[in-house]
Amino acid sequence: MYVRKVFAIALLLSLFAAACGGAPAENAVVRIGWAGSPDTLNPGMAVLAEAYTIYELVYDSIYDLNLDGTFSLSLAESAEVSDDHLVWTFKIRDDVVFHDGQPLTAEDIAFSIGLYQNTEDYPWMGDYTDYFASYEATENNELVITLTDPIPNIESQLVFLYVLPKHIWESEDPAEFTNLEMIGSGPFKMVEYSQGEFVHLAANKDHFATPPKVDEVVFQTFENLDALVQAVKTGQVDMITEMPATAVAALQAEENMEVIVGAPFAPVVTDIIFNQCLPENCPAEDGICTGHPALLDRNVRLALAHATDKQKIIDVIFLGSASPGTTLIPDGLGVWYNDSLTDYAYDLTLANQILDDAGYLDTDSDGVREMPDGSLPLTFRVNWPSDSVDGPRLAELLSELWSDVGVDLELQAMDPDTLTSACCPAFDFDIILWGWGSDPDPSLLLSVMTTEEIPTGSSETGYSNPTYDALYVQQGTEPDFETRKDLVWQMQEIVHEDVVYVIPYYDPSIQAYRTDRFTGWVIDQPKLELSDPTSLVVIEPVE
Amino acid sequence: MPPPIFLNKEPMLNRYRFLLKKIGWSILTIIFVIILNFFLFRVLPGDPARAGVHDPRLDRETIEALRVRYGLDKPVINCFESLNPIKLGSCWINPADTQFFIYVRNLLLGEFGTSYAYKIPVANMLVGRLWNTLLLIGVGQVLAIVLGVILGILAAWKARTAIDYTALLSSLLAWSLPTFWLGIILLFWGSSHGLPIGGKATAGTSSWPLMQQGVDILRHMFLPTLTYTIIFLGEYMLIMRSSLLEVLSEDYILTAKAKGLNTFQILKDHALKNAMLPLVTVIAINLGFTVAGAVQIETVFSWPGLGGAIFNAVGQRDFPVLQGVFFLVAISVIFANLVADLMYSYLDPRVRSE
Numbered sequence: 001m002y003v004r005k006v007f008a009i010a011l012l013l014s015l016f017a018a019a020c021g022g023a024p025a026e027n028a029v030v031r032i033g034w035a036g037s038p039d040t041l042n043p044g045m046a047v048l049a050e051a052y053t054i055y056e057l058v059y060d061s062i063y064d065l066n067l068d069g070t071f072s073l074s075l076a077e078s079a080e081v082s083d084d085h086l087v088w089t090f091k092i093r094d095d096v097v098f099h100d101g102q103p104l105t106a107e108d109i110a111f112s113i114g115l116y117q118n119t120e121d122y123p124w125m126g127d128y129t130d131y132f133a134s135y136e137a138t139e140n141n142e143l144v145i146t147l148t149d150p151i152p153n154i155e156s157q158l159v160f161l162y163v164l165p166k167h168i169w170e171s172e173d174p175a176e177f178t179n180l181e182m183i184g185s186g187p188f189k190m191v192e193y194s195q196g197e198f199v200h201l202a203a204n205k206d207h208f209a210t211p212p213k214v215d216e217v218v219f220q221t222f223e224n225l226d227a228l229v230q231a232v233k234t235g236q237v238d239m240i241t242e243m244p245a246t247a248v249a250a251l252q253a254e255e256n257m258e259v260i261v262g263a264p265f266a267p268v269v270t271d272i273i274f275n276q277c278l279p280e281n282c283p284a285e286d287g288i289c290t291g292h293p294a295l296l297d298r299n300v301r302l303a304l305a306h307a308t309d310k311q312k313i314i315d316v317i318f319l320g321s322a323s324p325g326t327t328l329i330p331d332g333l334g335v336w337y338n339d340s341l342t343d344y345a346y347d348l349t350l351a352n353q354i355l356d357d358a359g360y361l362d363t364d365s366d367g368v369r370e371m372p373d374g375s376l377p378l379t380f381r382v383n384w385p386s387d388s389v390d391g392p393r394l395a396e397l398l399s400e401l402w403s404d405v406g407v408d409l410e411l412q413a414m415d416p417d418t419l420t421s422a423c424c425p426a427f428d429f430d431i432i433l434w435g436w437g438s439d440p441d442p443s444l445l446l447s448v449m450t451t452e453e454i455p456t457g458s459s460e461t462g463y464s465n466p467t468y469d470a471l472y473v474q475q476g477t478e479p480d481f482e483t484r485k486d487l488v489w490q491m492q493e494i495v496h497e498d499v500v501y502v503i504p505y506y507d508p509s510i511q512a513y514r515t516d517r518f519t520g521w522v523i524d525q526p527k528l529e530l531s532d533p534t535s536l537v538v539i540e541p542v543e
Numbered sequence: 544m545p546p547p548i549f550l551n552k553e554p555m556l557n558r559y560r561f562l563l564k565k566i567g568w569s570i571l572t573i574i575f576v577i578i579l580n581f582f583l584f585r586v587l588p589g590d591p592a593r594a595g596v597h598d599p600r601l602d603r604e605t606i607e608a609l610r611v612r613y614g615l616d617k618p619v620i621n622c623f624e625s626l627n628p629i630k631l632g633s634c635w636i637n638p639a640d641t642q643f644f645i646y647v648r649n650l651l652l653g654e655f656g657t658s659y660a661y662k663i664p665v666a667n668m669l670v671g672r673l674w675n676t677l678l679l680i681g682v683g684q685v686l687a688i689v690l691g692v693i694l695g696i697l698a699a700w701k702a703r704t705a706i707d708y709t710a711l712l713s714s715l716l717a718w719s720l721p722t723f724w725l726g727i728i729l730l731f732w733g734s735s736h737g738l739p740i741g742g743k744a745t746a747g748t749s750s751w752p753l754m755q756q757g758v759d760i761l762r763h764m765f766l767p768t769l770t771y772t773i774i775f776l777g778e779y780m781l782i783m784r785s786s787l788l789e790v791l792s793e794d795y796i797l798t799a800k801a802k803g804l805n806t807f808q809i810l811k812d813h814a815l816k817n818a819m820l821p822l823v824t825v826i827a828i829n830l831g832f833t834v835a836g837a838v839q840i841e842t843v844f845s846w847p848g849l850g851g852a853i854f855n856a857v858g859q860r861d862f863p864v865l866q867g868v869f870f871l872v873a874i875s876v877i878f879a880n881l882v883a884d885l886m887y888s889y890l891d892p893r894v895r896s897e
Contacts, residue, residue, distance in 0.1 A: 040662045120608040144834030178663060190749065195661060195668070196855070197847045218746040221846040223854065227730055227740050234734040236741070387858065457706070
């Protein structure tokens with residue numbers, strides 16, 4: 001009996017000691033809270049942004065994407081292009097090693113590109129290699145890429161082609177491989193990954209360019225945003241990668257806390273889509289084309305643009321912390337974003353005037369205008385995907401705002417799949433509230449407004465303008481950066497002039513960090529991403 | 544007129560027949576669940592191959608490759624190519640080459656398919672989460688049962704006193720609290736007292752000594768378990784109280800009192816066994832559903848259990864994961880009901896003869 005009691009006391013004591021002991025590590029560990037988790041560590045199969053955040057830290061590629069939207073060489077020392085802009089030669093650095101000690105050579109890069117190009121199961125990595133006719137490693141540790149077309153944006157094709165170690169991947173099924181060891185060459189190496197719980201990384205102090213100053217980084221998943229905010233507030237994490245706009249003011253008032261709002265690393269845009277598909281453009285195969293005829297009229301779209309109080313929308317949905325949008329090309333695209341456009345001012349008198357002048361009058365005095373021939377009231381169906389958080393609020397606000405100019409809205413959330421089949425290429429809708437995420441290159445978003453994409457389902461508006469189409473083709477082969485930029489800016493002018501969309505806002509990225517833990521976070525760039533290597537390799541513990 | 548020798552055997556026979564009937568029904572229900580679980584997700588709108596990837600850039604070859612990978616290129620079942628949209632197909636194909644047959648076969652082999660979102664076998668994904676859920680819910684249920692029963696007895700024995708009213712009121716309150724709200728309140732309270740509010744352990748602690756890891760998990764468990772206990776405590780206490788009150792008003796309790804037995808003896812030997820009956824039913828049914836985890840609690844505290852998996856899978860339209868979880872839940876509910884039935888028949892012989 002006595003012995004047992006002693007044992008119990010000893011057990012209790014040791015429990016107590018363990019509880020008080022805390023973490024044995026003296027390492028500088030950055031704890032980051034986020035609301036997601038990578039879907040897979042296999043770069044070819046990944047879909048979620050969280051996976052790419054980890055790849056950026058663990059892998060290197062030929063180029064790095066900077067926070068102002070430009071690119072800089074990373075694995076390559078130099079890049080040379082032939083006069084016809086078809087052959088690129090990259091001299092690969094000789095001092096790069098993978099986390100397992102094996103050297104990284106041009107051979108690994110060529111192998112990785114081949115993997116991305118030839119694995120059919122990869123949802124979109126292959127798209128980045130569409131223009132690559134061949135890619136070979138030379139004895140001189142050079143990579144020679146031959147293109148099928150003289151594309152202007154080889155940087156944005158290469159920036160997400162993470163370089164994988166050939167000696168590991170060549171014996172694996174590229175689609176099935178779970179890649180839990182995740183051997184890369186980047187500034188951080190994988191320690192442990194627990195799906196849906198955390199990602200534990202350690203610094204690669206031997207990195208050729210940017211060895212981190214901290215020792216470890218831990219990403220921890222919080223399933224709900226209130227917990228995430230509470231975690232940074234109480235110091236359980238040092239930084240959070242996202243938070244609701246509703247918590248900004250409260251968190252800002254905390255001591256040792258910095259809340260930052262900026263353009264997101266991956267550009268996001270919310271759009272109000274007008275179905276303006278002309279009968280002659282209605283897709284022969286899938287088109288249903290039931291759009292309201294009034295929306296084909298630029299005057300109506302212009303009036304709706306003038307009747308949209310973007311500041312009010314931003315104040316309600318983001319409590320003021322977002323920027324009003326102009327065209328589909330968001331500010332998150334950095335240099336490609338045309339910041340010289342003047343937005344249509346919120347002006348009800350002008351909006352009403354435009355509709356009056358164009359003949360849309362309220363002939364039966366029910367508060368809703370009719371078509372000039374009196375046939376149809378200006379009653380539009382408005383749909384949004386049911387999984388959208390901001391959709392219902394945006395719809396309610398528009399209904400309220402546009403009723404001031406005699407336009408009536410029928411609001412209806414829709415299952416995302418049902419909405420897709422109503423949207424495009426069926427064009428079986430009037431107005432849809434949706435959004436886009438984009439590559440660092442503007443081509444994808446620009447293509448959405450071309451005539452060519454109407455039957456494919458990529459064009460949501462059915463907008464068709466031969467001048468715009470021609471410019472799109474031209475910018476896609478223009479090798480000179482400045483000239484291409486001018487073309488891209490000009491295209492934004494055209495679609496702004498034609499009121500193809502009303503863009504209520506560009507979704508902001510809202511992040512917060514504790515100032516009493518680490519210092520040196522990069523916050524003075526056009527884009528904001530504290531979990532990007534840009535920040536994580538330079539931050540240091542506060543003394 | 545039956546020969547008298549059979550009279551002794553009849554209760555035994557009845558008991559087996561009862562048992563067999565119950566097990567038979569359970570098996571039938573499981574078969575029904577398996578079939579429903581398959582067709583439920585086939586009649587839903589949307590292309591499962593696109594479900595994991597919402598991107599218009601996805602080209603036809605990639606979609607085709609994904610369909611082959613998930614076995615969606617095969618006909619759903621004989622005579623039907625697909626169910627949404629309904630497309631008829633040949634009835635004379637080998638049934639072994641249909642999605643339905645492959646699904647049933649895999650299920651019998653313990654395979655639940657591959658998660659669309661995470662590209663790993665659903666079974667691997669769910670096993671770890673199942674243990675996390677059982678840990679959280681198991682501890683929560685035991686605490687709720689023990690405390691609920693004790694409080695219920697106390698309230699019933701001290702009926703219509705201040706103790707009773709306090710217990711009654713707080714139980715009613717606890718039972719009617721929205722789980723999510725209580726969780727958030729406790730999360731705010733706990734985090735400002737240094738308690739962890741996310742996950743089941745501190746990340747990167749797998750190299751710590753076992754004892755320290757255990758303490759770390761206990762600290763992470765504290766808030767979700769507390770929430771869970773409070774939510775269920777009220778229900779158990781209320782049921783225990785009312786059922787005990789009913790039993791205590793019976794004549795044989797009066798007889799027991801008249802015999803001069805003390806409070807403890809009356810409760811222990813005469814009242815409790817009978818009063819436990821309704822509680823057993825409720826606990827058994829609750830236990831069946833525990834496998835589904837407490838979706839709300841696991842979401843509030845980012846507890847990596849099955850409830851969290853359901854929450855995420857619904858958002859990502861990850862049908863194989865939902866299918867797997869639904870199957871587990873159905874099995875455990877059916878099993879728990881079976882156990883409840885059998886226990887009931889043991890505790891209350893009247894049930895058997897029905």
